Amino acid sequence: MSAVAAPPPPPAPDDLAARAQAGRDVRARLPRSSLGRWEASPSRRDPVAILADQEASRVPELVPVRHERMAASPFAFFRGAAAVFAADLASRDHTGLTVQLCGDAHLANFGAFASPERTLVFDLNDFDETLPGPFEWDLARLAASVEVAARANGHDPEEREATQQVLTRSYATAMAELAGTGHLDVWYSRLSLDEAVSSLDAVASPAVRARVQRALRKARGKDNLRAFDKLITTVDGEPRFVSDPPLLVRAEELLPGMEHVDQKAFVAHALEAYGRTLSPERRILLHRYRFVDLARKVVGVGSVGTRCWVALLMGRDETDPLLLQVKEAEASVLEAHLGPSACAQHGQRVVEGQKLVQSASDVLLGWERLETPDGATHDFYFRQLWDWKGSAAVDDMDPTLLGGYAHMCGRTLARAHARTGDPVAISAYVGRGGSMARAMARFASDYADQNARDHADFVARVTGAPPAA
Incomplete structure (x- = not known):
């Protein structure tokens, strides 16, 4: 399979009809229904071996x-098995x-965070x-x-099919809207949490709306001060x-010979390099x-075992902490199949990919090595621990x-893809969403069966131990 790991090419600037035709030509070569087929081949590599290699x-x-x-x-296994999914x-x-793919766009990798303007937005959050x-x-x-x-969660087949329809149709609708707007409009597009919550009003019960509002309040309170209170104590x-x-x-507990003065020198060098x-x-x-x-702090599911550090920095006084997460970046699980990244460092790959995709x-x-x-x-990327x-x-x-x-995730993924892909061609391929939704639902059902077997x-x-019930 040819490598596609170079940055996505810009769409042709003028000929909208040709761009739409390019999408329809792909549909003729690779019908949407074919994306719904999943059956493990006899040569499928052992998933446990793939994970062991990582x-x-x-x-x-x-x-x-x-x-x-x-x-x-099974859901926790799915989260940690991005390498298995990529190989499949x-x-x-x-x-x-x-x-520019997220590369691991599962439900738990969407969420809320603060924009530089200090509004709460909904977006992909793992790159x-x-x-x-x-x-x-x-x-x-x-x-x-x-x-x-x-x-x-115990949803029956009809309920699961309906959710799949919502997901893919929301992606298709959002992509069609973005295909009809200018490049700047695509780039500035974002989904605020307030807008997302208001979109639930027509379908959600009062209890559901109250739960979402509680989650929003919790997210707004999850900042540097909250992290400081939770993770920090006072010693001498x-x-x-x-x-x-x-x-x-x-x-110093991990590296007994590393006194605090050595830590300061190491971190000062790291911060200076990363700051550039x-x-x-x-x-x-x-x-x-x-x-x-x-x-050192353990995070996530699939990331567990990578070198992840948290650094405490202080500003003007005890009410002005800054907690930075310094997380190891290894090769993307996609690189074995799509070719190596064009970036010199994997931390750079993560950061530049995130800036391309996130609103x-x-x-x-x-980042820094x-x-x-x-x-x-090792390659690392740096970010605030909680913001x-x-x-x-x-x-x-x-x-x-x-x-x-x-629905929120589908729209968000479409916006992310429209920033670096050609929304006109993608929209022409996806169409109104009905055929694509049926294909994705069929694939998802078959792959969930596969994931359950792999988990067991x-x-x-x-x-x-025996599998969890």
Whole structure:
């Protein structure tokens, strides 16, 4: 399969008819119904082996934590098995309609965060696997995650089919709207949480609306001060991370020979190097803070075992903390199938991909390649740990709420794809959404069956325990 990992080409500027025809030509070559077919080939690689290959570069003592989290449920396994899903999609033909992919667009990788204007927006929020590739790979992963989540929540087949229709039709409708607007309008488009909540008013019960409002209040309260209160204690008059092994461990406990003075020198170098990837005004902001403490923090499901640090910096006083997450960036799971990234560093790949896809990104988002205290060299990206960040609890959504959430995700994914792909060609391929929705629903159902089998096999072989009910 030809590599498509170079940046997506810009759409032709003038000939809208030719761009639409290009999308219809792809439809003739690869009918939308063909995207609904999933059947594991006899040569399909063992999913547990794929995951084991990833773990070869992970922190060894954290691999059991990853196993425990992935074994918890089929949805948790799906979240951690992006490499398996990528290998499965790579076995099929694709449209060649290239966008900057999220690369891991499942339901739990959408959420709320603060824009630089301090409004709460809804968008994709994980870009560890971002890479240019065919648009339908993101859509298929999102559709499969909806099916896996809906089954876990006890939704019947008709309810799951209806949610899939909502998801894909919202993507199709949003893409058609964006195909009819100017490039600047596409770029400035974003979904505020207030707009998202108001869209639920017509379909959601008062109890559901109240739950969403509580989630919004929680997201707005999840900021640096909240992180400071939750993660920091006082030791000899100085703020320090609260050690909670293995999930949160202070640096000197991991590296006993690394005294605090050594930490300060290491972090000062790291911040200086990373600061050079920020714009000048944001670099000034960063340098107003002083380093105080460093710890390793376990995050996510699929990311568990990567080297992830949190750094505490303080500003003018104890009410002005800054917590930076410093997260290792490895090769995207898509690169084995779509070709290597054009970026020199994987942290750069993540950051530049995020800025291409997100409607508004963290003002302190940057990257650098660093030699870590253990003497090894790794790529990292930097961002604020919490900045009004909020995620939806999809594991107990009823059909109405999951349908509303799928609608938001579908529209958001379309906007993300329209920023770097050709919305005219993609819209012409997708059409009004009916055929595409049927294909995605069929694929999602078949792949959810596959994921359940893979999860059961993973639990039996890796943890030695019976699968969760």
